[in-house]
Amino acid sequence: MAMILEVVHPGGARTWHRLGDHPLTIGRGLSNDLILDDPYADARHARIGFDESGAPVIDDLGSVNGLIAHDARLPGRVALQSGAEIRVGRTVLRFRDADEPVPPALVDAIAPSAHRPSAKSASRSRRARWARRVVRWGRTPTGRLLTAATAAAAIALYSWLGSAERSSASSALFAALGFALIIALWAGIWAVASRVTVQRFHFVGHLGVASLVTLQGLAWGIGIEWVSFFFPDAGLSDFLSIAIGLLLLSTLVAGHLSLASGLSRQRQWRAGFIVAGTALLIGGLATLVEEESFSDVPTFSGVVKPVAGEWVPTATVEEFGGVMAALKGQVDEMARP
Amino acid sequence: MSSPRTLLLAASLVWTGALVAQQRSVTTSEVFSRYADRVVKIQVVETGSAAKATIGSGFFVSGSGHLVTNYHVISKLIHDPDRYRAELIDVAGAVQPVAVLGVDVVHDLAVLGTEMRPRSYFSLGPVGIAQGHRLYSLGHPEDLGLSIVEGTYNGHLPHTRHPRIHFTGSLNPGMSGGPTITQEGRVIGINVATAGNQLSFLVPVDRAAGLLGKVLGPGDDPAARTLAEVGRQLRDHQDAYLRDMFAGETKTVELGPYRLITEPAPFFRCWADATRRQELPYEKVRHHCSTDDYLFIAGDQSTGVVDLDHEMISARKLNRSQFFSLYTSVFAIDNTPGGEEEHVTSWRCGTRNVRNASLPMRAVLCLRRYRKLGELYDGVLKVAVLGRGDSGLVSTLTLSGVTFENVDRLARRYLERISWR
Numbered sequence: 110m111a112m113i114l115e116v117v118h119p120g121g122a123r124t125w126h127r128l129g130d131h132p133l134t135i136g137r138g139l140s141n142d143l144i145l146d147d148p149y150a151d152a153r154h155a156r157i158g159f160d161e162s163g164a165p166v167i168d169d170l171g172s173v174n175g176l177i178a179h180d181a182r183l184p185g186r187v188a189l190q191s192g193a194e195i196r197v198g199r200t201v202l203r204f205r206d207a208d209e210p211v212p213p214a215l216v217d218a219i220a221p222s223a224h225r226p227s228a229k230s231a232s233r234s235r236r237a238r239w240a241r242r243v244v245r246w247g248r249t250p251t252g253r254l255l256t257a258a259t260a261a262a263a264i265a266l267y268s269w270l271g272s273a274e275r276s277s278a279s280s281a282l283f284a285a286l287g288f289a290l291i292i293a294l295w296a297g298i299w300a301v302a303s304r305v306t307v308q309r310f311h312f313v314g315h316l317g318v319a320s321l322v323t324l325q326g327l328a329w330g331i332g333i334e335w336v337s338f339f340f341p342d343a344g345l346s347d348f349l350s351i352a353i354g355l356l357l358l359s360t361l362v363a364g365h366l367s368l369a370s371g372l373s374r375q376r377q378w379r380a381g382f383i384v385a386g387t388a389l390l391i392g393g394l395a396t397l398v399e400e401e402s403f404s405d406v407p408t409f410s411g412v413v414k415p416v417a418g419e420w421v422p423t424a425t426v427e428e429f430g431g432v433m434a435a436l437k438g439q440v441d442e443m444a445r446p
Numbered sequence: 447m448s449s450p451r452t453l454l455l456a457a458s459l460v461w462t463g464a465l466v467a468q469q470r471s472v473t474t475s476e477v478f479s480r481y482a483d484r485v486v487k488i489q490v491v492e493t494g495s496a497a498k499a500t501i502g503s504g505f506f507v508s509g510s511g512h513l514v515t516n517y518h519v520i521s522k523l524i525h526d527p528d529r530y531r532a533e534l535i536d537v538a539g540a541v542q543p544v545a546v547l548g549v550d551v552v553h554d555l556a557v558l559g560t561e562m563r564p565r566s567y568f569s570l571g572p573v574g575i576a577q578g579h580r581l582y583s584l585g586h587p588e589d590l591g592l593s594i595v596e597g598t599y600n601g602h603l604p605h606t607r608h609p610r611i612h613f614t615g616s617l618n619p620g621m622s623g624g625p626t627i628t629q630e631g632r633v634i635g636i637n638v639a640t641a642g643n644q645l646s647f648l649v650p651v652d653r654a655a656g657l658l659g660k661v662l663g664p665g666d667d668p669a670a671r672t673l674a675e676v677g678r679q680l681r682d683h684q685d686a687y688l689r690d691m692f693a694g695e696t697k698t699v700e701l702g703p704y705r706l707i708t709e710p711a712p713f714f715r716c717w718a719d720a721t722r723r724q725e726l727p728y729e730k731v732r733h734h735c736s737t738d739d740y741l742f743i744a745g746d747q748s749t750g751v752v753d754l755d756h757e758m759i760s761a762r763k764l765n766r767s768q769f770f771s772l773y774t775s776v777f778a779i780d781n782t783p784g785g786e787e788e789h790v791t792s793w794r795c796g797t798r799n800v801r802n803a804s805l806p807m808r809a810v811l812c813l814r815r816y817r818k819l820g821e822l823y824d825g826v827l828k829v830a831v832l833g834r835g836d837s838g839l840v841s842t843l844t845l846s847g848v849t850f851e852n853v854d855r856l857a858r859r860y861l862e863r864i865s866w867r
Contacts, residue, residue: 269768270768270771273764406780406793407782407812408795409797409812411828413773415769416832417833418801418805418832421799421833422799423799423801423806424799426800426858426862429798429858430854432796433796433853433857436811437813437823437850440814443815
């Protein structure tokens with residue numbers, strides 16, 4: 110029964126190797142059969158071979174950090190069984206059965222049909238191909254730097270459009286510079302964290318992640334302003350803000366973790382949602398406490414937008430009376446001793 | 447151009463420097479020696495710590511120990527009768543407890559009762575005097591001892607909803623509730639407020655006579671000196687002058703393309719102001735009308751002001767997006783009256799885009815309620831006219847200490863009255 114060696118490299122990348130009849134040496138040295146990019150591995154760290162009865166074993170070749178399983182250092186030689194998991198430095202070796210069943214393939218909605226593709230589905234697949242290409246390009250250093258530059262430009266534009274001072278250009282420049290400084294600091298902190306966990310800085314990567322989330326946040330922020338302008342009464346904008354806040358924050362955390370940890374994608378997102386959920390919960394509780402506590406400063410949605418009168422959905426003065434009556438109910442409740 | 451800020455005269459017990467009674471002429475010293483024993487110091491004391499919380503002045507108006515003072519001197523007692531007590535200190539230094547027998551919160555008056563029987567007192571009655579008549583004000587400025595201040599009578603203020611006498615003389619905190627009299631000892635008014643620089647205000651004596659008449663009338667009514675009575679007086683008062691405001695023919699003012707309400711009643715005072723500066727890429731024109739009639743409730747909480755504010759902004763060198771960003775920031779400025787948690791709830795606001803017969807606008811109403819005064823509210827209606835790219839109008843109506851019916855009624859009329867020129 111053939112055995113498969115699954116190698117989980119620091120950083121989370123995985124490779125698979127079929128174990129044959131010949132021994133296999135493992136280490137950082139370039140003369141090895143399996144070369145590890147792991148500073149905690151010795152030049153010649155371990156060898157996979159066979160014992161006298163022909164059963165597969167792994168030998169520690171006198172390495173500094175040894176072979177680790179379940180957080181304990183193993184003796185010099187260990188017999189291998191499928192399902193075993195052994196750590197060499199920060200690299201994990203998993204031994205799996207070649208006959209291990211795998212789940213069926215997912216149906217790819219955007220894959221072209223095997224039969225005559227319709228014009229519609231052909232264009233759809235073309236678009237999908239383009240989308241994939243853009244995403245792939247976005248992950249290159251150039252793409253990430255361009256994302257950061259776009260975010261800075263967007264911040265500058267937003268600041269310029271929102272400035273009613275004569276020196277609007279300089280305030281836009283300052284906003285962009287401030288953004289660049291903060292995001293560089295942020296990416297720097299994550300880069301240092303990545304260096305510790307996966308031995309890679311990924312500064313540009315972290316810069317790209319943070320910039321992308323900033324861009325999305327800006328777009329959503331503007332979107333919500335417009336929603337609350339057109340529909341000030343619906344709790345819609347509050348609900349949207351929370352949902353989008355949750356999504357953006359978890360995207361940010363998952364994005365950074367994809368560069369700074371060996372977690373699977375599912376776990377990155379789970380961590381993202383946990384962090385975002387906690388932050389929102391704390392924020393929500395703080396808002397609740399604030400609402401309960403007394404303030405003589407009112408909060409209201411005072412956004413006005415340049416929209417022709419006929420495009421704005423409006424209530425009648427009579428309907429506004431209903432708003433006033435509802436407010437009376439609220440303050441009467443608050444005045445109750 | 448700004449409205450004179452009146453300071454209530456109850457001293458906050460802060461040393462502000464010596465102020466010596468002015469006794470410039472023989473006549474003044476005669477007046478003082480003749481009437482000093484009719485004037486007392488009134489102090490409100492916290493029962494627990496025995497510390498003075500407010501001091502003011504008062505004067506005897508009957509042989510059976512009735513005194514007149516300001517409502518704001520003894521308001522703490524009305525709000526918190528378990529925590530405070532009031533006492534008088536006469537010219538000889540004798541201390542005697544006093545009880546509140548009646549209040550008139552609108553005119554800022556109170557009648558007190560005591561066991562003490564004064565040897566002499568002021569009779570309250572109508573007095574006719576001409577502008578320029580010499581008057582003498584008595585009281586305890588800054589708790590420095592009984593003092594006399596000379597000044598002149600300058601008639602009634604023209605723009606107030608409730609009457610105030612304009613007295614040209616230096617009233618100071620602590621003199622609140624003291625009498626201002628003629629040389630012959632006739633009371634003209636009760637010291638109530640100052641705007642500094644010898645610009646002082648008195649409550650006309652007939653209001654005090656009216657309140658005293660009520661107190662001396664048949665049957666003692668304990669309810670007449672409770673917070674509920676204060677609330678009732680405020681409700682009746684606001685209803686009398688607000689019910690018909692903005693209804694029927696109302697004066698209007700034109701600001702750019704907008705036509706707006708102005709000076710809705712004779713007791714409103716209006717000002718206009720424009721901001722046009724070379725370095726600003728926009729212009730602002732402001733039109734503002736307000737009543738001057740603050741009604742004191744307690745502490746820093748006052749009520750009773752009705753205020754209309756129109757601010758037109760127009761873009762000179764701004765693009766549409768920049769202009770609306772400015773418009774939003776002007777609309778979002780908070781100009782609601784302040785408040786204390788003890789007296790009012792937090793604000794609750796509702797926003798809608800509203801269209802009246804003439805134009806579309808963004809309307810926000812913020813409302814809060816008084817905690818102890820029954821059905822009284824503060825309401826602030828803010829409106830921003832929509833639909834123009836180069837100019838905008840933010841209009842604010844502030845109503846304080848009014849019933850919800852009047853907030854509702856006036857807000858609707860106000861919304862209906864904003865129109866294009």
